[in-house]
Amino acid sequence: MELLRTQDIRKYFPVSRYSLFRGRGLFVRAVDGVSFTIEKGRSLGLIGESGSGKTTTGYIVAGLERPTSGRVIFAGRDITNGVPRELRGKIQIVFQDPRSSFNPRIKVLDSIAEPLKLLKGGELSRKEIYDLALSVAESTGLDYNVVNKYPHELSGGQIQRAAIARAIITNPELVVLDEPTSALDVSLRSQIINLLLQVQQERGISYLVISHDIFTVGYMSDTIAVMYAGKIAEEAPVHTILNEARHPYTLALITSIPIPNPRLRGRRRIILSGEPPNLIKPPEGCRFHPRCPFATDVCRRDEPRLVEVERGHKVACHNLDKVIKMLE
Numbered sequence: 001m002e003l004l005r006t007q008d009i010r011k012y013f014p015v016s017r018y019s020l021f022r023g024r025g026l027f028v029r030a031v032d033g034v035s036f037t038i039e040k041g042r043s044l045g046l047i048g049e050s051g052s053g054k055t056t057t058g059y060i061v062a063g064l065e066r067p068t069s070g071r072v073i074f075a076g077r078d079i080t081n082g083v084p085r086e087l088r089g090k091i092q093i094v095f096q097d098p099r100s101s102f103n104p105r106i107k108v109l110d111s112i113a114e115p116l117k118l119l120k121g122g123e124l125s126r127k128e129i130y131d132l133a134l135s136v137a138e139s140t141g142l143d144y145n146v147v148n149k150y151p152h153e154l155s156g157g158q159i160q161r162a163a164i165a166r167a168i169i170t171n172p173e174l175v176v177l178d179e180p181t182s183a184l185d186v187s188l189r190s191q192i193i194n195l196l197l198q199v200q201q202e203r204g205i206s207y208l209v210i211s212h213d214i215f216t217v218g219y220m221s222d223t224i225a226v227m228y229a230g231k232i233a234e235e236a237p238v239h240t241i242l243n244e245a246r247h248p249y250t251l252a253l254i255t256s257i258p259i260p261n262p263r264l265r266g267r268r269r270i271i272l273s274g275e276p277p278n279l280i281k282p283p284e285g286c287r288f289h290p291r292c293p294f295a296t297d298v299c300r301r302d303e304p305r306l307v308e309v310e311r312g313h314k315v316a317c318h319n320l321d322k323v324i325k326m327l328e
Contacts, residue, residue, distance in 0.1 A: 003206050004038040004061065004174055009070030011056050015280060029279045030056040031067070032230035035306075038174065043200070043207040045217030045238075047253065048227035051276055054210045055096070057227070058176040061208055062093040075173065089119045089170030096179040098163035102151040108159075109147040112137055112166045119170055133169060140165045140195060157188040161195065168199060174206045181216055193220060214253050218242055223312075226250045229277050229287040232306055236313040246315045246323055248292050286318065294319045294326075 012027035031053045038044045046054045059065040061072060063083045072080045077087060092115075095101040102111050113133035120129065137147045140161040151159060160183070167175050180196065181189040197220065200207060211217045217224055218238045225235040226249060234247035245251050252270040274291045277283050283290055289299040298318050306316040317323065 001040045002037050003040040003075060004208075005036075005071075005073040006057075006061065007035055007071040007073070008033050009035070009057070009060055009067040009072065011053075011060060011065060012068045026280055029230050029282060031060065032279075032282075033070075034227070034230075034232055035070075036225055036232070036235065038206050038208060039222075040173070041200070041204045041206055042223070043209055043221040045209040045211065045221030045224045046227055047211055047214050047217050047224060049212060049276055051229075051279070052227040053230040054227050055178055058093065058178050058208055058210050061174075062091055062176045064093070089115060090172050091174045091176070092167040092170065092172040093176040094160075094163045094167050094178065094180055097183060099151055099154075099156075099159050099183075101163065102159065104151055107148055107150055108154060108162050109133055109137065109144075111151075112147060112162060112169060115166060115170050133165075136169045137162065137165045140199075156184050157191065160184060160188075160192055164192075164195065164199065168203065168205070171203070172205060174208065176208045176210070177220075178210045179212070180209070182211070182213075189216070196220065214242075226253070229282055230279060231287060232314075232316065233288065234313075234315045234317075235306070240310075240313050244313075246309065246313075246320055247317050248294055248323060249288050251323070251327075286316075294322045 009031055010033055011031040012029055015026040015028065034057055036044060046057060048054050056065060060067050063079065066081060071078060074087065074091065077084060079087065083091065102108065109130065113129050116129050116132060134144060142158060142161050142165065146154065146158055147162065154162065181192055184192060199205060207220065209217050209220050221238055223235065223237055224241040226233045226247065228249050234245065234250045241250065242254065245254055248270055252272045255269040270293060272291050277287055277290065285301050286299040286304050289295040292299065296319060304316040304318050306314045308314050309320065
């Protein structure tokens with residue numbers, strides 16, 4: 001069952017008059033025509049380099065940014081211009097830097113309880129709210145002695161667990177996870193990922209997982225959408241992306257990661273040159289063409305559409321034949 005749908009969402013930020021790119025009518029095209037769906041109880045992963053538009057897309061879904069154009073449909077309701085009262089608390093977010101998202105002047109348990117105070121303050125007593133907050137905190141592995149401290153007193157893993165507790169206290173149907181493990185040591189990442197998967201299984205929550213790490217996203221998601229310069233370049237089930245990717249950018253992301261299996265070390269690699277494009281004035285045609293080893297004149301002239309090449313597998317590329325031939 002479909003829970004969320006974005007339809008051609010765009011987010012253009014006007015260029016500040018203090019910028020080097022001063023001038024009227026200039027915009028940063030952070031998100032430029034993105035469409036996807038998330039099923040109830042399932043997860044979609046958004047991956048891409050910094051500046052690809054992943055986090056802005058997540059903020060739009062969470063209602064923290066309003067799109068310049070396009071629509072966001074949640075549980076059959078249009079929430080493009082704001083979440084109606086009856087749906088508040090049904091979409092939550094875990095921020096990339098969880099520590100900075102907590103008020104340093106109040107104890108962590110107070111922060112965890114805050115969303116419930118806002119939503120249920122007139123229905124539940126203070127004791128009931130704090131009992132629920134402590135119960136949720138304990139379900140994420142935090143006891144009273146931990147959450148009765150200030151944010152700066154918690155470790156990185158503890159503050160991330162607290163951020164998860166705060167996000168799920170309202171029984172949301174969708175949680176946006178913005179780089180949920182990037183601020184953690186390697187030893188803690190698997191613990192947080194397993195906790196998130198456990199929470200999802202127990203509560204039936206859907207996730208929008210945002211990360212630059214394709215394998216973290218692959219472990220947590222059912223489907224992956226690869227973003228480049230504000231657009232989706234490829235979208236497919238996890239297994240297809242990891243084993244049968246077709247877009248040159250996706251292949252570059254995958255083959256840039258070392259593989260310990262010696263049998264795979266001879267695989268053909270795609271090495272990117274140059275930098276991501278300036279989104280104030282993006283390239284004509286395909287936005288990836290300045291860095292793509294397969295680019296031709298049509299790539300420089302015409303923007304490719306995201307089309308379904310196989311069931312559930314969408315790719316935006318003019319030169320799929322060349323890419324497939326290289327992979328053979």
